[in-house]
Amino acid sequence: MTQALFGQLLVGLINGSFYALLSLGLAIIFGLLDVVNFAHGAQYMLGAYLAWMGLTWLGIGYWVALFAAPAAVGLLGMAVERLLLRRLRGLDNLYGLLLTFGLALVVEGLFRQGFGISGNGYPVPPQLAGAKNLGFMVLPIYRAWAVAVSLAVCFASWLVIEKTRLGSYLRAGTENPQVLQAFGVNVPLMFTVTYGFGAALAAFAGVVAAPVYQVTPTMGSQVIIVVFAVVVIGGMGSILGAIVTGLGLGLLEGLAKFFWPEVSATVVFVAMALVLLVRPAGLFGRQK
Amino acid sequence: MNRTRIPQLALALLAALPLAAAAAGVSDGVVKVGVLTDMTGAYSDLAGPGSVAAAQMAAEDFGGKVLGKPIVVISADHQNKADVASNVARRWFDQEQVDVVADLVSSSTALAVMPVAAQKKRITLLSGPGSDPITGDKCTAYNVHYTYDTYSLAHGTGSAVVQQGGKSWFFITADYVFGRTLEEDTASVVKSSGGKVLGAVRAPFPTADFSSYLLQAQSSGAQIVGLANAGADTVNSIKQAHEFGITPKQSLAGLLVFISDIHSLGLEASQGLYLTTAFYWDHDEESRKWAQRFFARTKKMPTMVHAGVYSEITHYLKAVQAAGTDDADAVMKKMKETPVNDFFARNGHIGADGLHRHDMYLARVKAPKDSKKPWDYYQILKTIPPEQAFPALAGSKCPLVKK
Secondary structure, three states: HHHHHHHHHHHHHHHHEEEHHHHHHHHHHHHHHOOOOOOOHHHHHHHHHHHHHHHHHHHHHHHHHHHHHHHHHHHHHHHHHHOHHHHHHHOOHHHHHHHHHHHHHHHHHHHHHHHHHOOOOOOOOOOHHHHHEEOOOOOHHHHHHHHHHHHHHHHHHHHHHHOHHHHHHHHHHHHHHHHHHHHHOOOOHHHHHHHHHHHHHHHHHEEEEEOOOOEEHHHHHHHHHHHHHHHHHOOOOOHHHHHHHHHHHHHHHHHHHHHHHHHHHOHHHHHHHHHHOOOOOOOOOOOO | OOOOOOHHHHHHHHHHHHHHHHOOOOHHHHHEEEEEOOOOOOOOOOOHHHHHHHHHHHHHHOEEEEEEEEEEEEEOOOOOOOHOOOHHHHHHHOOOOOOOEOOOOHHHHHHHHHHHHHHHEEEEEEEOOHHHHHHOOOOOOOEEEOOOOOHHHHHOOOOOOOHHHOEEEEEEOOHHHHHHHHHHHHHHHHHHOOEEEEEEEEEOOOOOOHHHHHHHOOOOOOOEEEEEEOHHHHHHHHHHHHHOOOOOOOOOEEOOOOOHHHHHHHHHOOOOOOOEEOOOOOHHHHHHHHHHHHHHHHOOOOOHHHHHHHHHHHHHHHHHHOOEEEEEEHHHHHHOOOOOOOOOOOEEOOOOOOEEEOEEEEEEEOHHHOOOOOOOOOEEEEEOOOOOOOHHHHHHOOOOOOO
């Protein structure tokens, strides 16, 4: 019983680190650009599909895809920011939400048309294949890698934003872009790059997810709702909040799957409702 | 002839005309088949555009004409929504002279269209849906449930796998009516065949990550992990079972698996899976010949739903031919009288409840090294005769069955 529970907690941690990685990009984009990026799920799906296309059509393996797919989606994200999202700056952030939501629907529809609904399988890279028996559970080696790389990327992003000079510009840009621009910083460029980075993070998560989940056109819209819940609980725009909440919700979900599997899909939203009742700005959010 | 009698004669003729049309020949000069299916949603690979292609093939192979009148195939997307399905069907019947609606993948759309069709005396030929009430208490006199039902899946896989030595079972079940029914049906078959059920876990629908449930299945020590789910849930649970090293130590039994699922998963992840199917393209010469023509058209091998659509429409057209009319009552009578034996169905017979009882097959997914050509996915372990695969007509809950 305790052994099984320990296994479930570890699985929860694995899923949690994945939630954290996905919510991170969303939190960064909201924090700096004030855009509710509903295209995040589509960008995640694009990352997974680019990895699959690279492998199937060009023979490009997992390790290259891990960098190439996020770079490509990042560039695409920058184009979207430069050509579309920028025009909405200063308007209510509902407009940004609608634009990104629309983009997500278009991209998902195109992939449905092109690849069908059942999607495609992406194999686990041979270096990470197999599973290890830990005594209390069998741990696939790929999952251990997924946790490690997700947490490393989360920590690195947090470090850059909270502890470096570049990060301080970014944070200043959220507070008061006009003043920052007066100091000679190219704020519009900074926003473009930030959106691109957020999109690249989503695509990175997509590549990491590809060997675990079936690569399908709808994989993004399935996960985006939980990820939004994570960001809302953590406090919209709080990077630390996204990471901590992602892990916490993964654990909570893991416990639910063990004790009461039927409610495991709901428990995240119950937690969200409770948190919002007590702290309307989220756990780590600031009241504006 | 007295000129004043001509109008009276004309009137009498006019009054007799509709009656005459109903009794013989083809009404409104065309036999129109409407394929109503899921064109872009969750079932669009297993049914969808492939079903439309199969229907067109059936019409072309029949020569494009029946009783000298053209056969026309039209199609629409029901989006898996019951209200959309019944609205389209109503429009087809009232304004577009559709004689027969085919496919209707997903049970809710089938159950919504069946009463509309029965009321207007038009025929429904179901290939995609599986729900048992279609030929149970919700049966209609103008419906044929052609390809498979949940009973045949549960009984095929449940009893055959126990006979193959898979005695102890654990279920991973999608937590909604379909999943629970499938689990209960299969569990009772497993028990009555001499196996035992060690446990079950109900996963919310839909679920992307099955690792927790798979760990529970793993620690149960059951020989067989039954997957009482469908579509993306099945695909993800099979893929992750492979990742967690459940297979090949334990075997998976998929309770609703289509060849399109296996194709998208790949053999590496799905090898060793037991499943029940109504059709496999590489079964014999006839099925191969048809499947290759389907492939040339769609670039995919047919699922059992696609093959079922072709076969049911062909059976319908033959019945129209034999009855000499497209009148629904006469055609239904002919369809039920005539046994079905073609590339799809062996020993097929349509009962008073509308259920088409025919051979089903227990299959096992091949290992990658045993697969010699593209789409070489299944090894057929066993042919399940109709009386074992389908519920007996005598026990039917359908009010049309005379007791």
